Amino acid sequence: MTGTNExxxxxAPYALDALEPLERARFEAHLDTCEACFxxxxxxxxxxxxxxxxxxETPSTDLRDRILAQAASTPQERVxxxxxxxxxxxxxPRLAVAAAxxxxxxxxxxxxxxxxxxxxxxxxxxxxxRVLGAADAETSTKSFSNGGTVRLLTSREQDAAVVVAxxxxxxxxxxxYQVWMVSKDVPTSxxxxxxxxxxxxxxxxxxDALAVTVEPxxxxxxxxxxxxxxxxx
Amino acid sequence: xxxxARLHVAGGAAEPxxxxxxxxxxxxxxxAALGQLYDLLGAAVLALARRxxxxxxxxxxxTQEVFVQAWQTAARYDPSRGSARTWLMTLAxxxxxxxxxxxxxATDREDRYDWSSGPDHDVVSExxxxxxxxxxxxxxxxxxxxxxxxxxxxxxxxxxxYPEVAELLxxxxxxxxxxxxxxxxxxxxCMGVEA
Numbered sequence: 001m002t003g004t005n006e007x008x009x010x011x012a013p014y015a016l017d018a019l020e021p022l023e024r025a026r027f028e029a030h031l032d033t034c035e036a037c038f039x040x041x042x043x044x045x046x047x048x049x050x051x052x053x054x055x056x057e058t059p060s061t062d063l064r065d066r067i068l069a070q071a072a073s074t075p076q077e078r079v080x081x082x083x084x085x086x087x088x089x090x091x092x093p094r095l096a097v098a099a100a101x102x103x104x105x106x107x108x109x110x111x112x113x114x115x116x117x118x119x120x121x122x123x124x125x126x127x128x129x130r131v132l133g134a135a136d137a138e139t140s141t142k143s144f145s146n147g148g149t150v151r152l153l154t155s156r157e158q159d160a161a162v163v164v165a166x167x168x169x170x171x172x173x174x175x176x177y178q179v180w181m182v183s184k185d186v187p188t189s190x191x192x193x194x195x196x197x198x199x200x201x202x203x204x205x206x207x208d209a210l211a212v213t214v215e216p217x218x219x220x221x222x223x224x225x226x227x228x229x230x231x232x233x
Numbered sequence: 234x235x236x237x238a239r240l241h242v243a244g245g246a247a248e249p250x251x252x253x254x255x256x257x258x259x260x261x262x263x264x265a266a267l268g269q270l271y272d273l274l275g276a277a278v279l280a281l282a283r284r285x286x287x288x289x290x291x292x293x294x295x296t297q298e299v300f301v302q303a304w305q306t307a308a309r310y311d312p313s314r315g316s317a318r319t320w321l322m323t324l325a326x327x328x329x330x331x332x333x334x335x336x337x338x339a340t341d342r343e344d345r346y347d348w349s350s351g352p353d354h355d356v357v358s359e360x361x362x363x364x365x366x367x368x369x370x371x372x373x374x375x376x377x378x379x380x381x382x383x384x385x386x387x388x389x390x391x392x393x394x395y396p397e398v399a400e401l402l403x404x405x406x407x408x409x410x411x412x413x414x415x416x417x418x419x420x421x422x423c424m425g426v427e428a
Binding site: 009010011012013015016017018019020042043044045046047048049050051052053054055056057058059060063064066067068070071072074075076077 | 260262264267268271272274275276277278279280281283284293296297300301304305306307308309314315316318319322323325326327330366367370371374385388389390392393394395396398407409410411413414416417420421424426
């Protein structure tokens, strides 16, 4: 198991995008809790960017037009930031980072989106970012021995929660992880994933806990195994 | 008819636009600001992508993806957390590295280990005006130890992971991580980047 100091040594390789995917995910989880890493990363990221700017090359003359044409038909994400009261804004740097990391988005200050998302996902992301941006958002994390994590971020105000599973150990051939919201011992399925996934849960005010079980591919109607993770809501 | 792509040349007649303000305008759906951001940083993004992915057509695709991604996600940019240049170059670097790793995973990975001639310091297009900033980066890179410099260049300019860098340099993992860290600290201080 990689210790904290060893993880701290990954700030530089991370800033250079030199981590392999699993280690990148582990480092990003660590970044959540390591103020010193984050401070150092800001300087390293700016330094790396300067290396990137050290050269220039003339693009094809029509590249600009192609970009603007594609942008014209591509909807933009909206974030809540501008509508937040000042009290929230002070809390935002951490939240913005948490949001970026939770969404599987990499990097400093909510910087980088790993993948372009289709519009359906984008709608879900708006709901997710409402939870992430909520002033009362609370987060709890459970870690697996392989470095994988399940995180739960809950907002009473939004009556919603976001579950983020990252790099869990494989559930086995023909199996999936299934997420349950448990209210008074009654589990309600929230969806399945294989090793990583992000899902939104609504109506959490009545929930007592989140549970994750291993189920046959396609999921089960009721849990058929003991939970591998439970997180109180 | 749209105006042709331009290179940003420091000290040119026009006052260069502030990328941070441009990006905030992009976030509000201002496509002219996206065009200006491209005019300002498109050549740098393309050069970086070209350096990492090598293939010129693929590098242009990456550049296009990066700017469209900037258009989509500009609202996430928070000026209090770093410059818009850093934001965009970080986006570009991550995209180029992911592309080259994906492409290489899909083809024969062997040739990447044939690398022997040292990092390529001069892929600069001859049409480009060497800016003072580029000279500073060069000078700061020259101030690194050979191992620091090679470790950083193999990772940043060629998209190698640090275990690959360790293999290429025949050094152990801990050494490579330390060299990257020491090198970045030295570069950061040399470039006057505010930590």
